[in-house]
Amino acid sequence: MVPGLDAEGGMQMLNVVFWDVDGTLADTEMDGHRPAFNRAFQELGLPFHWNREEYARRLEIPGGLRRVQQACQEVGHPISDELLEQLRERKRIHYxxxxxxxxxxxxxxxxxxxxxxxxxxIASWIVTSSGRASVNALLAASRDEQDWFSGIVTADDVQRGKPAPDLYQLAIKRAAVEPTHALAIEDSLAGLESARAAGLACLLTPSPWETGLPARYGEAVAVLNHLGDPDHTSTVIAGPACTEGVVTVKYLQALLEGG
Known part of the structure:
Protein backbone atom coordinates (compact mmCIF):
# COMPACT_ATOMS: atom_id res chain seq x y z
CA MET A 1 0.00 0.00 0.00
CA VAL A 2 1.26 3.48 -0.86
CA PRO A 3 1.84 5.52 2.33
CA GLY A 4 -0.99 7.97 2.88
CA LEU A 5 -3.49 6.03 0.77
CA ASP A 6 -6.10 3.48 1.76
CA ALA A 7 -6.80 0.21 -0.08
CA GLU A 8 -8.90 2.04 -2.69
CA GLY A 9 -6.37 4.79 -3.32
CA GLY A 10 -8.07 7.45 -1.17
CA MET A 11 -6.45 9.57 1.50
CA GLN A 12 -6.29 7.96 4.93
CA MET A 13 -8.47 10.42 6.84
CA LEU A 14 -8.39 10.01 10.61
CA ASN A 15 -11.82 8.97 11.90
CA VAL A 16 -11.08 7.32 15.27
CA VAL A 17 -8.37 7.52 17.93
CA PHE A 18 -8.04 4.54 20.27
CA TRP A 19 -6.66 5.42 23.71
CA ASP A 20 -4.96 3.10 26.15
CA VAL A 21 -5.64 4.04 29.80
CA ASP A 22 -2.94 3.09 32.31
CA GLY A 23 0.14 5.20 31.61
CA THR A 24 -1.40 6.79 28.51
CA LEU A 25 -4.53 8.66 29.56
CA ALA A 26 -3.42 8.97 33.16
CA ASP A 27 -0.55 8.10 35.51
CA THR A 28 -2.55 5.37 37.21
CA GLU A 29 0.06 2.75 37.98
CA MET A 30 2.41 3.87 40.75
CA ASP A 31 -0.01 5.96 42.83
CA GLY A 32 -3.23 4.19 41.89
CA HIS A 33 -3.01 0.47 41.14
CA ARG A 34 0.16 -0.27 43.15
CA PRO A 35 -1.05 0.98 46.58
CA ALA A 36 -4.49 -0.49 45.90
CA PHE A 37 -2.91 -3.90 45.38
CA ASN A 38 -0.80 -3.51 48.53
CA ARG A 39 -3.87 -2.76 50.67
CA ALA A 40 -5.69 -5.75 49.21
CA PHE A 41 -2.66 -7.98 49.84
CA GLN A 42 -2.60 -6.93 53.47
CA GLU A 43 -6.32 -7.46 53.98
CA LEU A 44 -6.26 -10.95 52.47
CA GLY A 45 -3.03 -12.10 54.11
CA LEU A 46 -0.97 -12.41 50.93
CA PRO A 47 2.82 -12.16 51.41
CA PHE A 48 3.43 -9.21 49.09
CA HIS A 49 4.09 -5.51 49.30
CA TRP A 50 5.18 -4.01 46.01
CA ASN A 51 7.49 -1.00 46.20
CA ARG A 52 7.95 1.19 43.12
CA GLU A 53 10.97 -0.72 41.82
CA GLU A 54 9.33 -4.13 42.08
CA TYR A 55 6.03 -2.90 40.67
CA ALA A 56 7.85 -1.39 37.68
CA ARG A 57 9.31 -4.82 37.02
CA ARG A 58 5.87 -6.42 37.38
CA LEU A 59 4.46 -4.07 34.77
CA GLU A 60 6.27 -6.05 32.09
CA ILE A 61 3.38 -8.50 32.53
CA PRO A 62 0.14 -7.03 31.08
CA GLY A 63 -2.84 -7.30 33.41
CA GLY A 64 -2.94 -6.95 37.19
CA LEU A 65 -4.24 -10.42 38.04
CA ARG A 66 -1.64 -12.03 35.79
CA ARG A 67 1.02 -10.15 37.77
CA VAL A 68 -0.39 -11.51 41.01
CA GLN A 69 -0.49 -15.06 39.68
CA GLN A 70 3.13 -14.78 38.53
CA ALA A 71 4.20 -13.42 41.92
CA CYS A 72 2.47 -16.33 43.67
CA GLN A 73 4.21 -18.84 41.43
CA GLU A 74 7.59 -17.29 42.18
CA VAL A 75 7.23 -17.77 45.94
CA GLY A 76 5.36 -21.09 45.80
CA HIS A 77 2.20 -19.58 47.26
CA PRO A 78 -0.76 -21.06 45.37
CA ILE A 79 -3.78 -18.80 44.98
CA SER A 80 -7.27 -20.14 44.35
CA ASP A 81 -9.68 -18.65 41.85
CA GLU A 82 -11.90 -17.65 44.76
CA LEU A 83 -9.12 -15.77 46.54
CA LEU A 84 -8.03 -14.16 43.28
CA GLU A 85 -11.56 -12.87 42.76
CA GLN A 86 -11.66 -11.52 46.32
CA LEU A 87 -8.36 -9.77 45.70
CA ARG A 88 -9.71 -8.28 42.49
CA GLU A 89 -12.75 -6.84 44.24
CA ARG A 90 -10.83 -5.44 47.21
CA LYS A 91 -8.24 -3.90 44.91
CA ARG A 92 -10.97 -2.29 42.79
CA ILE A 93 -12.47 -0.68 45.88
CA HIS A 94 -9.13 0.75 47.02
CA TYR A 95 -8.25 1.92 43.50
CA ILE A 122 -13.09 12.49 15.37
CA ALA A 123 -14.23 9.76 17.76
CA SER A 124 -12.16 8.67 20.76
CA TRP A 125 -12.42 5.14 22.17
CA ILE A 126 -10.85 3.59 25.25
CA VAL A 127 -9.06 0.27 24.65
CA THR A 128 -7.47 -1.18 27.78
CA SER A 129 -6.31 -4.39 29.43
CA SER A 130 -7.78 -3.09 32.68
CA GLY A 131 -11.29 -4.03 33.80
CA ARG A 132 -14.39 -1.90 33.26
CA ALA A 133 -14.60 -0.99 36.96
CA SER A 134 -11.13 0.63 36.90
CA VAL A 135 -12.04 2.66 33.81
CA ASN A 136 -15.35 3.74 35.33
CA ALA A 137 -13.56 4.90 38.49
CA LEU A 138 -11.19 7.08 36.49
CA LEU A 139 -13.94 8.61 34.36
CA ALA A 140 -16.26 9.15 37.32
CA ALA A 141 -13.64 11.42 38.87
CA SER A 142 -13.37 13.42 35.63
CA ARG A 143 -16.93 14.01 34.49
CA ASP A 144 -16.05 16.17 31.49
CA GLU A 145 -13.92 13.39 29.97
CA GLN A 146 -16.77 10.85 30.15
CA ASP A 147 -18.53 12.63 27.31
CA TRP A 148 -15.45 12.61 25.10
CA PHE A 149 -15.40 8.84 24.54
CA SER A 150 -17.66 7.14 22.00
CA GLY A 151 -17.00 3.68 23.39
CA ILE A 152 -14.98 1.55 25.79
CA VAL A 153 -13.40 -1.88 25.29
CA THR A 154 -11.82 -3.51 28.35
CA ALA A 155 -10.34 -6.80 29.51
CA ASP A 156 -13.87 -7.82 30.51
CA ASP A 157 -14.83 -7.96 26.82
CA VAL A 158 -12.20 -10.39 25.46
CA GLN A 159 -10.43 -13.63 26.30
CA ARG A 160 -6.94 -12.26 25.69
CA GLY A 161 -5.60 -8.86 26.68
CA LYS A 162 -2.62 -7.04 25.20
CA PRO A 163 -0.23 -7.88 23.54
CA ALA A 164 -2.81 -10.01 21.70
CA PRO A 165 -4.76 -7.97 19.13
CA ASP A 166 -8.20 -8.99 20.47
CA LEU A 167 -9.00 -5.71 22.25
CA TYR A 168 -8.19 -3.57 19.24
CA GLN A 169 -9.89 -5.92 16.82
CA LEU A 170 -13.08 -5.70 18.85
CA ALA A 171 -12.77 -1.91 19.11
CA ILE A 172 -12.31 -1.63 15.34
CA LYS A 173 -15.43 -3.74 14.82
CA ARG A 174 -17.54 -1.79 17.32
CA ALA A 175 -16.35 1.56 16.02
CA ALA A 176 -17.10 0.42 12.45
CA VAL A 177 -13.84 1.87 11.21
CA GLU A 178 -11.16 0.61 8.84
CA PRO A 179 -7.77 0.25 10.57
CA THR A 180 -6.26 2.60 7.98
CA HIS A 181 -8.56 5.37 9.25
CA ALA A 182 -7.68 4.96 12.93
CA LEU A 183 -4.69 5.47 15.21
CA ALA A 184 -3.80 4.08 18.64
CA ILE A 185 -2.06 5.99 21.43
CA GLU A 186 -0.08 3.72 23.75
CA ASP A 187 2.67 3.81 26.36
CA SER A 188 3.83 0.19 26.53
CA LEU A 189 5.42 -2.55 24.48
CA ALA A 190 2.38 -4.78 24.97
CA GLY A 191 0.15 -1.97 23.75
CA LEU A 192 2.34 -1.30 20.70
CA GLU A 193 2.34 -4.99 19.76
CA SER A 194 -1.42 -5.24 20.23
CA ALA A 195 -2.16 -2.20 18.08
CA ARG A 196 0.23 -3.18 15.33
CA ALA A 197 -1.11 -6.75 15.24
CA ALA A 198 -4.58 -5.29 14.64
CA GLY A 199 -3.25 -3.27 11.71
CA LEU A 200 -3.20 0.11 13.46
CA ALA A 201 -0.68 2.91 13.34
CA CYS A 202 0.52 3.64 16.87
CA LEU A 203 1.75 6.82 18.55
CA LEU A 204 3.80 6.15 21.69
CA THR A 205 4.08 8.26 24.83
CA PRO A 206 6.29 5.81 26.77
CA SER A 207 6.11 5.06 30.46
CA PRO A 208 9.52 5.18 32.21
CA TRP A 209 9.42 1.55 33.33
CA GLU A 210 9.10 0.21 29.77
CA THR A 211 12.78 -0.68 29.46
CA GLY A 212 12.31 -2.92 26.43
CA LEU A 213 10.36 -0.37 24.43
CA PRO A 214 13.16 1.85 22.99
CA ALA A 215 14.38 -0.97 20.77
CA ARG A 216 10.93 -1.06 19.17
CA TYR A 217 10.39 2.66 18.62
CA GLY A 218 10.77 2.14 14.87
CA GLU A 219 7.43 0.31 14.82
CA ALA A 220 5.55 3.42 15.96
CA VAL A 221 4.62 6.31 13.68
CA ALA A 222 6.05 8.67 16.32
CA VAL A 223 7.34 8.63 19.89
CA LEU A 224 6.96 11.64 22.21
CA ASN A 225 7.52 12.03 25.92
CA HIS A 226 3.90 13.19 26.26
CA LEU A 227 1.18 14.90 24.20
CA GLY A 228 2.02 18.38 25.45
CA ASP A 229 0.23 21.49 26.64
CA PRO A 230 1.03 25.12 25.77
CA ASP A 231 2.84 25.56 29.09
CA HIS A 232 4.36 22.07 29.05
CA THR A 233 5.50 21.29 25.53
CA SER A 234 6.33 17.81 24.29
CA THR A 235 9.62 16.42 23.00
CA VAL A 236 9.85 14.17 19.95
CA ILE A 237 11.93 11.09 20.70
CA ALA A 238 11.42 9.48 17.29
CA GLY A 239 9.40 10.35 14.22
CA PRO A 240 8.30 13.57 12.51
CA ALA A 241 8.88 16.93 14.14
CA CYS A 242 6.03 18.32 16.19
CA THR A 243 6.52 21.96 15.25
CA GLU A 244 3.78 23.35 17.51
CA GLY A 245 5.26 21.71 20.59
CA VAL A 246 2.01 19.83 21.27
CA VAL A 247 0.29 16.94 19.52
CA THR A 248 -2.61 18.33 17.49
CA VAL A 249 -5.32 16.82 15.29
CA LYS A 250 -3.31 18.05 12.32
CA TYR A 251 -0.22 16.23 13.58
CA LEU A 252 -2.14 12.98 14.08
CA GLN A 253 -3.57 13.25 10.56
CA ALA A 254 -0.08 13.80 9.16
CA LEU A 255 1.18 10.70 11.01
CA LEU A 256 -1.60 8.60 9.50
CA GLU A 257 -0.96 9.94 5.99
CA GLY A 258 2.74 9.28 6.39
CA GLY A 259 2.07 5.57 6.86
Whole structure:
Protein backbone atom coordinates (compact mmCIF):
# COMPACT_ATOMS: atom_id res chain seq x y z
CA MET A 1 0.00 0.00 0.00
CA VAL A 2 1.26 3.48 -0.86
CA PRO A 3 1.84 5.52 2.33
CA GLY A 4 -0.99 7.97 2.88
CA LEU A 5 -3.49 6.03 0.77
CA ASP A 6 -6.10 3.48 1.76
CA ALA A 7 -6.80 0.21 -0.08
CA GLU A 8 -8.90 2.04 -2.69
CA GLY A 9 -6.37 4.79 -3.32
CA GLY A 10 -8.07 7.45 -1.17
CA MET A 11 -6.45 9.57 1.50
CA GLN A 12 -6.29 7.96 4.93
CA MET A 13 -8.47 10.42 6.84
CA LEU A 14 -8.39 10.01 10.61
CA ASN A 15 -11.82 8.97 11.90
CA VAL A 16 -11.08 7.32 15.27
CA VAL A 17 -8.37 7.52 17.93
CA PHE A 18 -8.04 4.54 20.27
CA TRP A 19 -6.66 5.42 23.71
CA ASP A 20 -4.96 3.10 26.15
CA VAL A 21 -5.64 4.04 29.80
CA ASP A 22 -2.94 3.09 32.31
CA GLY A 23 0.14 5.20 31.61
CA THR A 24 -1.40 6.79 28.51
CA LEU A 25 -4.53 8.66 29.56
CA ALA A 26 -3.42 8.97 33.16
CA ASP A 27 -0.55 8.10 35.51
CA THR A 28 -2.55 5.37 37.21
CA GLU A 29 0.06 2.75 37.98
CA MET A 30 2.41 3.87 40.75
CA ASP A 31 -0.01 5.96 42.83
CA GLY A 32 -3.23 4.19 41.89
CA HIS A 33 -3.01 0.47 41.14
CA ARG A 34 0.16 -0.27 43.15
CA PRO A 35 -1.05 0.98 46.58
CA ALA A 36 -4.49 -0.49 45.90
CA PHE A 37 -2.91 -3.90 45.38
CA ASN A 38 -0.80 -3.51 48.53
CA ARG A 39 -3.87 -2.76 50.67
CA ALA A 40 -5.69 -5.75 49.21
CA PHE A 41 -2.66 -7.98 49.84
CA GLN A 42 -2.60 -6.93 53.47
CA GLU A 43 -6.32 -7.46 53.98
CA LEU A 44 -6.26 -10.95 52.47
CA GLY A 45 -3.03 -12.10 54.11
CA LEU A 46 -0.97 -12.41 50.93
CA PRO A 47 2.82 -12.16 51.41
CA PHE A 48 3.43 -9.21 49.09
CA HIS A 49 4.09 -5.51 49.30
CA TRP A 50 5.18 -4.01 46.01
CA ASN A 51 7.49 -1.00 46.20
CA ARG A 52 7.95 1.19 43.12
CA GLU A 53 10.97 -0.72 41.82
CA GLU A 54 9.33 -4.13 42.08
CA TYR A 55 6.03 -2.90 40.67
CA ALA A 56 7.85 -1.39 37.68
CA ARG A 57 9.31 -4.82 37.02
CA ARG A 58 5.87 -6.42 37.38
CA LEU A 59 4.46 -4.07 34.77
CA GLU A 60 6.27 -6.05 32.09
CA ILE A 61 3.38 -8.50 32.53
CA PRO A 62 0.14 -7.03 31.08
CA GLY A 63 -2.84 -7.30 33.41
CA GLY A 64 -2.94 -6.95 37.19
CA LEU A 65 -4.24 -10.42 38.04
CA ARG A 66 -1.64 -12.03 35.79
CA ARG A 67 1.02 -10.15 37.77
CA VAL A 68 -0.39 -11.51 41.01
CA GLN A 69 -0.49 -15.06 39.68
CA GLN A 70 3.13 -14.78 38.53
CA ALA A 71 4.20 -13.42 41.92
CA CYS A 72 2.47 -16.33 43.67
CA GLN A 73 4.21 -18.84 41.43
CA GLU A 74 7.59 -17.29 42.18
CA VAL A 75 7.23 -17.77 45.94
CA GLY A 76 5.36 -21.09 45.80
CA HIS A 77 2.20 -19.58 47.26
CA PRO A 78 -0.76 -21.06 45.37
CA ILE A 79 -3.78 -18.80 44.98
CA SER A 80 -7.27 -20.14 44.35
CA ASP A 81 -9.68 -18.65 41.85
CA GLU A 82 -11.90 -17.65 44.76
CA LEU A 83 -9.12 -15.77 46.54
CA LEU A 84 -8.03 -14.16 43.28
CA GLU A 85 -11.56 -12.87 42.76
CA GLN A 86 -11.66 -11.52 46.32
CA LEU A 87 -8.36 -9.77 45.70
CA ARG A 88 -9.71 -8.28 42.49
CA GLU A 89 -12.75 -6.84 44.24
CA ARG A 90 -10.83 -5.44 47.21
CA LYS A 91 -8.24 -3.90 44.91
CA ARG A 92 -10.97 -2.29 42.79
CA ILE A 93 -12.47 -0.68 45.88
CA HIS A 94 -9.13 0.75 47.02
CA TYR A 95 -8.25 1.92 43.50
CA UNK A 96 -11.57 3.76 43.25
CA UNK A 97 -10.92 5.42 46.60
CA UNK A 98 -7.51 6.66 45.46
CA UNK A 99 -8.93 7.99 42.21
CA UNK A 100 -11.70 9.82 44.07
CA UNK A 101 -9.14 11.28 46.50
CA UNK A 102 -7.17 12.80 43.62
CA UNK A 103 -4.04 10.64 43.82
CA UNK A 104 -4.04 9.97 40.07
CA UNK A 105 -3.43 12.68 37.47
CA UNK A 106 -4.07 12.81 33.73
CA UNK A 107 -0.97 12.96 31.54
CA UNK A 108 0.00 16.26 29.89
CA UNK A 109 -2.00 17.12 26.80
CA UNK A 110 -4.64 14.42 27.18
CA UNK A 111 -7.58 16.66 28.05
CA UNK A 112 -6.56 19.22 25.44
CA UNK A 113 -6.30 16.64 22.65
CA UNK A 114 -9.53 14.88 23.63
CA UNK A 115 -11.35 18.20 23.38
CA UNK A 116 -9.71 18.99 20.02
CA UNK A 117 -10.64 15.58 18.59
CA UNK A 118 -14.26 15.95 19.62
CA UNK A 119 -14.41 19.44 18.13
CA UNK A 120 -13.02 18.02 14.87
CA UNK A 121 -15.64 15.26 14.78
CA ILE A 122 -13.09 12.49 15.37
CA ALA A 123 -14.23 9.76 17.76
CA SER A 124 -12.16 8.67 20.76
CA TRP A 125 -12.42 5.14 22.17
CA ILE A 126 -10.85 3.59 25.25
CA VAL A 127 -9.06 0.27 24.65
CA THR A 128 -7.47 -1.18 27.78
CA SER A 129 -6.31 -4.39 29.43
CA SER A 130 -7.78 -3.09 32.68
CA GLY A 131 -11.29 -4.03 33.80
CA ARG A 132 -14.39 -1.90 33.26
CA ALA A 133 -14.60 -0.99 36.96
CA SER A 134 -11.13 0.63 36.90
CA VAL A 135 -12.04 2.66 33.81
CA ASN A 136 -15.35 3.74 35.33
CA ALA A 137 -13.56 4.90 38.49
CA LEU A 138 -11.19 7.08 36.49
CA LEU A 139 -13.94 8.61 34.36
CA ALA A 140 -16.26 9.15 37.32
CA ALA A 141 -13.64 11.42 38.87
CA SER A 142 -13.37 13.42 35.63
CA ARG A 143 -16.93 14.01 34.49
CA ASP A 144 -16.05 16.17 31.49
CA GLU A 145 -13.92 13.39 29.97
CA GLN A 146 -16.77 10.85 30.15
CA ASP A 147 -18.53 12.63 27.31
CA TRP A 148 -15.45 12.61 25.10
CA PHE A 149 -15.40 8.84 24.54
CA SER A 150 -17.66 7.14 22.00
CA GLY A 151 -17.00 3.68 23.39
CA ILE A 152 -14.98 1.55 25.79
CA VAL A 153 -13.40 -1.88 25.29
CA THR A 154 -11.82 -3.51 28.35
CA ALA A 155 -10.34 -6.80 29.51
CA ASP A 156 -13.87 -7.82 30.51
CA ASP A 157 -14.83 -7.96 26.82
CA VAL A 158 -12.20 -10.39 25.46
CA GLN A 159 -10.43 -13.63 26.30
CA ARG A 160 -6.94 -12.26 25.69
CA GLY A 161 -5.60 -8.86 26.68
CA LYS A 162 -2.62 -7.04 25.20
CA PRO A 163 -0.23 -7.88 23.54
CA ALA A 164 -2.81 -10.01 21.70
CA PRO A 165 -4.76 -7.97 19.13
CA ASP A 166 -8.20 -8.99 20.47
CA LEU A 167 -9.00 -5.71 22.25
CA TYR A 168 -8.19 -3.57 19.24
CA GLN A 169 -9.89 -5.92 16.82
CA LEU A 170 -13.08 -5.70 18.85
CA ALA A 171 -12.77 -1.91 19.11
CA ILE A 172 -12.31 -1.63 15.34
CA LYS A 173 -15.43 -3.74 14.82
CA ARG A 174 -17.54 -1.79 17.32
CA ALA A 175 -16.35 1.56 16.02
CA ALA A 176 -17.10 0.42 12.45
CA VAL A 177 -13.84 1.87 11.21
CA GLU A 178 -11.16 0.61 8.84
CA PRO A 179 -7.77 0.25 10.57
CA THR A 180 -6.26 2.60 7.98
CA HIS A 181 -8.56 5.37 9.25
CA ALA A 182 -7.68 4.96 12.93
CA LEU A 183 -4.69 5.47 15.21
CA ALA A 184 -3.80 4.08 18.64
CA ILE A 185 -2.06 5.99 21.43
CA GLU A 186 -0.08 3.72 23.75
CA ASP A 187 2.67 3.81 26.36
CA SER A 188 3.83 0.19 26.53
CA LEU A 189 5.42 -2.55 24.48
CA ALA A 190 2.38 -4.78 24.97
CA GLY A 191 0.15 -1.97 23.75
CA LEU A 192 2.34 -1.30 20.70
CA GLU A 193 2.34 -4.99 19.76
CA SER A 194 -1.42 -5.24 20.23
CA ALA A 195 -2.16 -2.20 18.08
CA ARG A 196 0.23 -3.18 15.33
CA ALA A 197 -1.11 -6.75 15.24
CA ALA A 198 -4.58 -5.29 14.64
CA GLY A 199 -3.25 -3.27 11.71
CA LEU A 200 -3.20 0.11 13.46
CA ALA A 201 -0.68 2.91 13.34
CA CYS A 202 0.52 3.64 16.87
CA LEU A 203 1.75 6.82 18.55
CA LEU A 204 3.80 6.15 21.69
CA THR A 205 4.08 8.26 24.83
CA PRO A 206 6.29 5.81 26.77
CA SER A 207 6.11 5.06 30.46
CA PRO A 208 9.52 5.18 32.21
CA TRP A 209 9.42 1.55 33.33
CA GLU A 210 9.10 0.21 29.77
CA THR A 211 12.78 -0.68 29.46
CA GLY A 212 12.31 -2.92 26.43
CA LEU A 213 10.36 -0.37 24.43
CA PRO A 214 13.16 1.85 22.99
CA ALA A 215 14.38 -0.97 20.77
CA ARG A 216 10.93 -1.06 19.17
CA TYR A 217 10.39 2.66 18.62
CA GLY A 218 10.77 2.14 14.87
CA GLU A 219 7.43 0.31 14.82
CA ALA A 220 5.55 3.42 15.96
CA VAL A 221 4.62 6.31 13.68
CA ALA A 222 6.05 8.67 16.32
CA VAL A 223 7.34 8.63 19.89
CA LEU A 224 6.96 11.64 22.21
CA ASN A 225 7.52 12.03 25.92
CA HIS A 226 3.90 13.19 26.26
CA LEU A 227 1.18 14.90 24.20
CA GLY A 228 2.02 18.38 25.45
CA ASP A 229 0.23 21.49 26.64
CA PRO A 230 1.03 25.12 25.77
CA ASP A 231 2.84 25.56 29.09
CA HIS A 232 4.36 22.07 29.05
CA THR A 233 5.50 21.29 25.53
CA SER A 234 6.33 17.81 24.29
CA THR A 235 9.62 16.42 23.00
CA VAL A 236 9.85 14.17 19.95
CA ILE A 237 11.93 11.09 20.70
CA ALA A 238 11.42 9.48 17.29
CA GLY A 239 9.40 10.35 14.22
CA PRO A 240 8.30 13.57 12.51
CA ALA A 241 8.88 16.93 14.14
CA CYS A 242 6.03 18.32 16.19
CA THR A 243 6.52 21.96 15.25
CA GLU A 244 3.78 23.35 17.51
CA GLY A 245 5.26 21.71 20.59
CA VAL A 246 2.01 19.83 21.27
CA VAL A 247 0.29 16.94 19.52
CA THR A 248 -2.61 18.33 17.49
CA VAL A 249 -5.32 16.82 15.29
CA LYS A 250 -3.31 18.05 12.32
CA TYR A 251 -0.22 16.23 13.58
CA LEU A 252 -2.14 12.98 14.08
CA GLN A 253 -3.57 13.25 10.56
CA ALA A 254 -0.08 13.80 9.16
CA LEU A 255 1.18 10.70 11.01
CA LEU A 256 -1.60 8.60 9.50
CA GLU A 257 -0.96 9.94 5.99
CA GLY A 258 2.74 9.28 6.39
CA GLY A 259 2.07 5.57 6.86
Missing amino acids: GERIAAGHVGWRPGVRRLLHALKSAG
